Amino acid sequence: MSLDTATVRRIASLARIKVSDDALDHWTQEMNSILGWIEQLQQVNTDGVEPMSSVANMTLRQREDAITDGGIQDKVLANAPDATAGFYTVPKVVE
Amino acid sequence: MSNLTDLTMADALHGLESGDFSAVDLTRAYIGKMEAHKSLNAYITETPELALQQAEASDTRRRKGEAGAMDGMPIAMKDLFCTEGVRTTAASHMLENFVPTYESTVSGKLKAAGAVMLGKANLDEFAMGGANSNSYFGQAANPWKAAGDTGVRVPGGSSGGSAAAVAAHMAIAATGTDTGGSIRQPASYCGIVGVKPTYGRCSRWGVVAFASSLDQPGPMARTVADAALMLNVMAGFDPKDSTSADMAVPDFSAVLTGDIRGLKVGIPREYREGVSPEILAVWQQGEEWLRAAGAEVVEVSLPNTRAALATYYIIAPAEASSNLARYDGVRYGLRVPGDGLAEMYENTRAAGFGNEVKRRILIGTYVLSAGYYDAYYLKAQKVRALVARDFAEAYKQVDVLLTPTAPTTAFVAGSQEDPVTMYLNDVFTVPASLAGIPGAAVPVGLAANGLPLGLQLLGRPFDEETLLRVAGVIEEAAGFTARPEGF
């Protein structure tokens, strides 16, 4: 599975990282080198093996339904680049 | 009082308790070291004033008989732990000006135990890297040099600043986080002790996330006893972290008895592949020390060791690609304007992230994307299960495993540019991370080039007690007392 520049462009767009045209070849080459190395995994026989998503040998702990948080607008907005009137703001979105 | 910074934590606590010196004295001594060795770039943010305030408060507590387990101990905090009111950058341009309004659980526990924070230690950006070369705030340097070195050696990574600070006596101990070896490998490169606890032992709440199923905070110190003491403070159940283990924490300081008679130590044969004779020799030396102390050493097999590394480089980037999606310039952190929302995102993330972070986000995005998920991510999850199974099988035969920590000693900064070459440094540390088991790196000697060498011990899940006990025996037998010249 070798990546072409169009795929790398699509992946970068999905990840919302701007990649300049100049850099695209470089990224493509690098990703191919890493993925080529990763390819060795296909040689491992995993027939009948359950995928493992967590090592924690536990189930999900559930908390009681109570209001224990919130009311901290100042903290929530403290690091915001452009907070206005209690809101975060972004460039205007047209739907 | 210059030799105050030579004291172990145990001795320093004793000195404070006896009134030989104050926490302020101790802190001043460390601040002096920090000033003297700024060139190491071990800290991103130094907080000497805060440290002195905390030291004064510590002295007051001690006078009142209210001192905590680490009261007055000046430590470095990896700049991945969110600290209330103190800038937390994750070594990224993205968070260059981020000041948390909250304190991570682990740093909070250390604070509550009286630890004094000297500053925020350098690291690889978002903990991604093995050499501390990926920091927006510059390369942290290893205080150790090989004969004839002109440039600097890397301290390892990602907890490179923490390791360098402890090795250079710019902190009595430090926090680290380990995702694929980020505590153990820099500990090994810098000649100190590093412990990665069992996944779930220390809370991840308030630690900037890299790969959630792997990240684990742990202590870095100059002795096993200091690491055990610090782990006592850092460990414990946290209801705010759904993956935190609801288990009692034993007193790790009490287990360092030196008695390992009858213990079974496993040597995984696959770890021998491609290891230099020098490292093989040190490893064998380790075996002999343990045998001499009454342990039985047997060979075991961990067949999926080689595949583990590639598995890690799918799983960690996949999780990272999602964990780092929150850095979008909306609620905190860097914002680079653009024409519309999408372009603002793209500009912000292009400018805010360094190359290694981008590389991993792109790989992670790719392996999760439609059409590739099964071939990469799902496959990696299955191999991960096999890696975990290997360890479970091994622990039916043995109590701990002994391995090298890294395939080489610290390398020269800038000498490893190729990502895959860099990834190969993690070959001995990554499998334990995938399995979630605890590991410890212990310095055992110097290589011919004069750089420190370490051995790694791996334990059963939640059996840090045996792990630390064996680590203590190795430490005792090795008698590693070498210091980097000039530190």
Place this chain on the structure above:
Amino acid sequence: MSTTYTIDGETGPWELVIGLEVHAQVISQSKLFSGASTTFGAEPNTQVSLVDAAMPGMLPVINKECVAQAVRTGFGLNSAINRRSVFDRKNYFYADLPQGYQISQFKQPVVGEGWVDIDLEGGEVKRVRVERLHLEQDAGKSLHDQSPTKTFVDLNRSGVALMEIVSFPDMRSPDEAGAYVRKLRTIVRYLGTCDGNMEEGSMRCDVNVSVRKAGAEYGTRCEIKNVNSVRNMMLAIEYEARRQIEILEEGGSITQETRLWDAGKGITRSMRNKEEAHDYRYFPDPDLLPLVLEESFIEGIKATLPELPDAKKARFMSEYGLGDYDANVLVAEQDRAAFYEQVAKGRDAKIAANWVIVELLGALNKAGKDLAESPVSADKLGGLLDLMADNTISGRIAKDVFAEMVESGKDAGTIVEEKGLRQVTDTGAIDTLIDQVMAEHADKVAEYRSGKDKLFGFFVGQAMKRSQGKANPAMLNDLLKKKLDA
């Protein structure tokens, strides 16, 4: 069975295939993964925790009540409850999605397959299969009209628990889709798991619509978003089906896409800014572990379920002898059914049903009030029925009394006494009335007696008028007949 609903195109009739994804906001004190409040209408970003704002290092911890609500709803939908489910991350970027992903359930939802019976016109019942119900986080809110250059983001709603209920494409007409949503709303309201308010957005529908010729395979579907009422949903389906038919009949093909319902214009339109196909990159959330439900937890919920609308309807029909329509109307709302049962208790159940449905609901509807705001309580309405039953007042007078009750909130007895509306049941008094009427209309009496039977009604009316409506109608009839025929 009724005939299949179709829309006629140039080439003949087309069938509709409709599936619904309903997002129902879970009733809980705090959010799905944080301890911030879920209440509406607070100042922006005040009901937001550091977790909801996705600050670095923040972690989710699940709310037990939200899980219980999902399981409860699962029972209401006759669904399989999955003992083990998994939370996944759905990755995409949006200004009001702070984490850059939504925590949802993809492959292993908490609730599996089930069904809902919907009630159609003419007493017909149709079964719509439910594919799944899963828990997920709501997004925040973007406000586009606060500034000419910026969109404002409020995260108060961010992280509130939603249940996404996905149906199979089993519906074949706008009416069926409407009936399905109404039924779903009734069920969640009975269970107390969602308030079902579509206008306020606590229940939102995405509609999948396709068209086909009878017996053909499913066509390509479009998903319609932004329908905020049952009426709009039905209009949107109708419009979208006609749009698709037109394209197909012109030889075109349908592009699978998401379309927005524009209620103002009454059209659906393609969403702009979709430069790339979505690739959500679902994977299990590594901050969470599998959700495993204990048998005791599930049984505990099952044991405390309320009587659900279908069971209640069946009981109303058998226990009270009600017809399908009346039973449907009464069980549509839990408080309405309870109100009815209180009125019907110890009384004639059919008369009670009639009064609740026709008089009470009619009056409330006219006044634009909810049952909860009714000026006439169940006990007061029962009191009125009692006065009819013991002949204190007639049915005709009862309607006047009821109107007065709605007006003043007084009870029936008081109104009857105050206004002297007690029915005249004294034979002597009625005799006198009749005598007076017959004397006044001697000519008509003669006509009647010569065979003009139809005049009987005239005498009843006159006598009733003279009694100011208070004469007992049956007695009046009886006595009048006797006197006229004498």
